[in-house]
Amino acid sequence: MPKPYVIIVSAASIDGRIASKTGYSRLSCPFDLRRLHEVRASVDAIMVGANTVINDDPSLTPRYVKAIKNPIRVIIDGKLRIPLTAKVITNKEAPTIIVTTEQSDRNKTAQLMNMGVEVWVMGKERVNLRDVLEKLFTEKGVKRVLVEGGGHLNWELIKEEIADEIRLTISPYVFGAGTSFIEGEGYPTTMEGPRLRLKSVNICECGQEVVLDYTIEKG
Ligand SMILES: NC(=O)C1=CN([C@@H]2O[C@H](COP(=O)(O)OP(=O)(O)OC[C@H]3O[C@@H](n4cnc5c(N)ncnc54)[C@H](O)[C@@H]3O)[C@@H](O)[C@H]2O)C=CC1
Numbered sequence: 001m002p003k004p005y006v007i008i009v010s011a012a013s014i015d016g017r018i019a020s021k022t023g024y025s026r027l028s029c030p031f032d033l034r035r036l037h038e039v040r041a042s043v044d045a046i047m048v049g050a051n052t053v054i055n056d057d058p059s060l061t062p063r064y065v066k067a068i069k070n071p072i073r074v075i076i077d078g079k080l081r082i083p084l085t086a087k088v089i090t091n092k093e094a095p096t097i098i099v100t101t102e103q104s105d106r107n108k109t110a111q112l113m114n115m116g117v118e119v120w121v122m123g124k125e126r127v128n129l130r131d132v133l134e135k136l137f138t139e140k141g142v143k144r145v146l147v148e149g150g151g152h153l154n155w156e157l158i159k160e161e162i163a164d165e166i167r168l169t170i171s172p173y174v175f176g177a178g179t180s181f182i183e184g185e186g187y188p189t190t191m192e193g194p195r196l197r198l199k200s201v202n203i204c205e206c207g208q209e210v211v212l213d214y215t216i217e218k219g
C-alpha cells in the first residue's frame with residue numbers, strides 16, 4: 001500500500017536528549033526554528049505523540065515562514081490523554097486529527113468531535129501507525145509527513161520501518177538524563193537497527209549547532 005514520505009525532525013543535546021528530566025526541550029536556536037518551520041510549510045501533515053502535546057502544548061503551525069497552507073496536525077494518543085484545552089484542539093488555524101484506540105473514553109471522543117476535531121480509532125490497544133499513514137495518504141491526500149517527536153513515537157516509526165528520513169540538530173547542551181531522541185526497547189547491536197545514509201551535514205547559521213540529515217535505507 002502507498003504511504004507518505006516520513007521525515008523525523010528533532011533537536012537534541014550532544015548526549016542525544018530531546019528533553020531534560022524535567023521536560024525542558026527548547027534546544028533550537030532561532031535559525032534552527034526557522035528551518036523547522038520551513039519543513040512544516042513543505043509537508044501536508046505534522047505528527048506528534050501524546051506526551052509532546054501534554055508537555056509542550058504546541059501549535060504545530062508554520063508561522064515563522066510564509067506558508068501556502070497549514071498542514072494537518074495528527075496526534076497519536078492511544079488513550080486520549082491530551083487535555084481538551086490543548087492548542088491543537090482549541091486553535092483552529094489548522095485541522096487536527098487525533099488517532100486513538102478502542103481503549104479510549106467514548107465521552108471524550110464525543111467531546112473532541114463536538115469541538116471540531118476528527119477522531120480516528122485505529123487499533124485495539126496500540127495505534128497501527130502504518131494504517132494511519134495509509135489512511136492519511138488515501139483519504140486526505142497526504143504525501144509528506146513531518147514527525148516532531150517525541151522519543152517514543154520516533155522509536156515506533158523506526159522500529160516499524162516507516163520513517164524515510166531523519167533531520168537531527170545537535171545543540172550545544174548536555175542534559176545527562178531525560179528523553180532520548182529515539183526512546184524504546186532498543187536494538188541489541190548495530191546489525192538489528194536500520195541502516196542510515198548521510199545526506200548532508202551543515203553548521204547552523206548560529207555557528208554552534210550541527211544539522212544532520214540521514215535517509216533510511218529500505219529492505
Ligand atoms: N527537542 C525536540 O526536538 C523535541 C522534544 N520533544 C520532547 O519529547 C518529550 C515527549 O516525548 P515522549 O515522552 O517520548 O513521548 P511522545 O511524544 O513520543 O508520546 C508518547 C505517547 O504517545 C502515544 N503513542 C505513541 N505511539 C503510539 C501508538 N502506536 N499507539 C498508541 N499510542 C501511541 C502514547 O500515549 C505514548 O505514551 C516532551 O518532553 C517534548 O518536549 C518532543 C518533540 C521534539
Ligand SMILES: Nc1nc(O)c(N)c(N[C@@H]2O[C@H](COP(=O)(O)O)[C@@H](O)[C@H]2O)n1
Pocket residue numbers: 009010011025026027028036048052053056057058059060061148149
Ligand atoms: N526542532 C525542534 N527544536 C526544538 O528545540 C524543539 N523544542 C522542538 N519541539 C517541537 O516543536 C513543538 C513546538 O511547536 P510550536 O512552536 O508550539 O508550534 C514541540 O511540541 C515539539 O514537537 N523542535
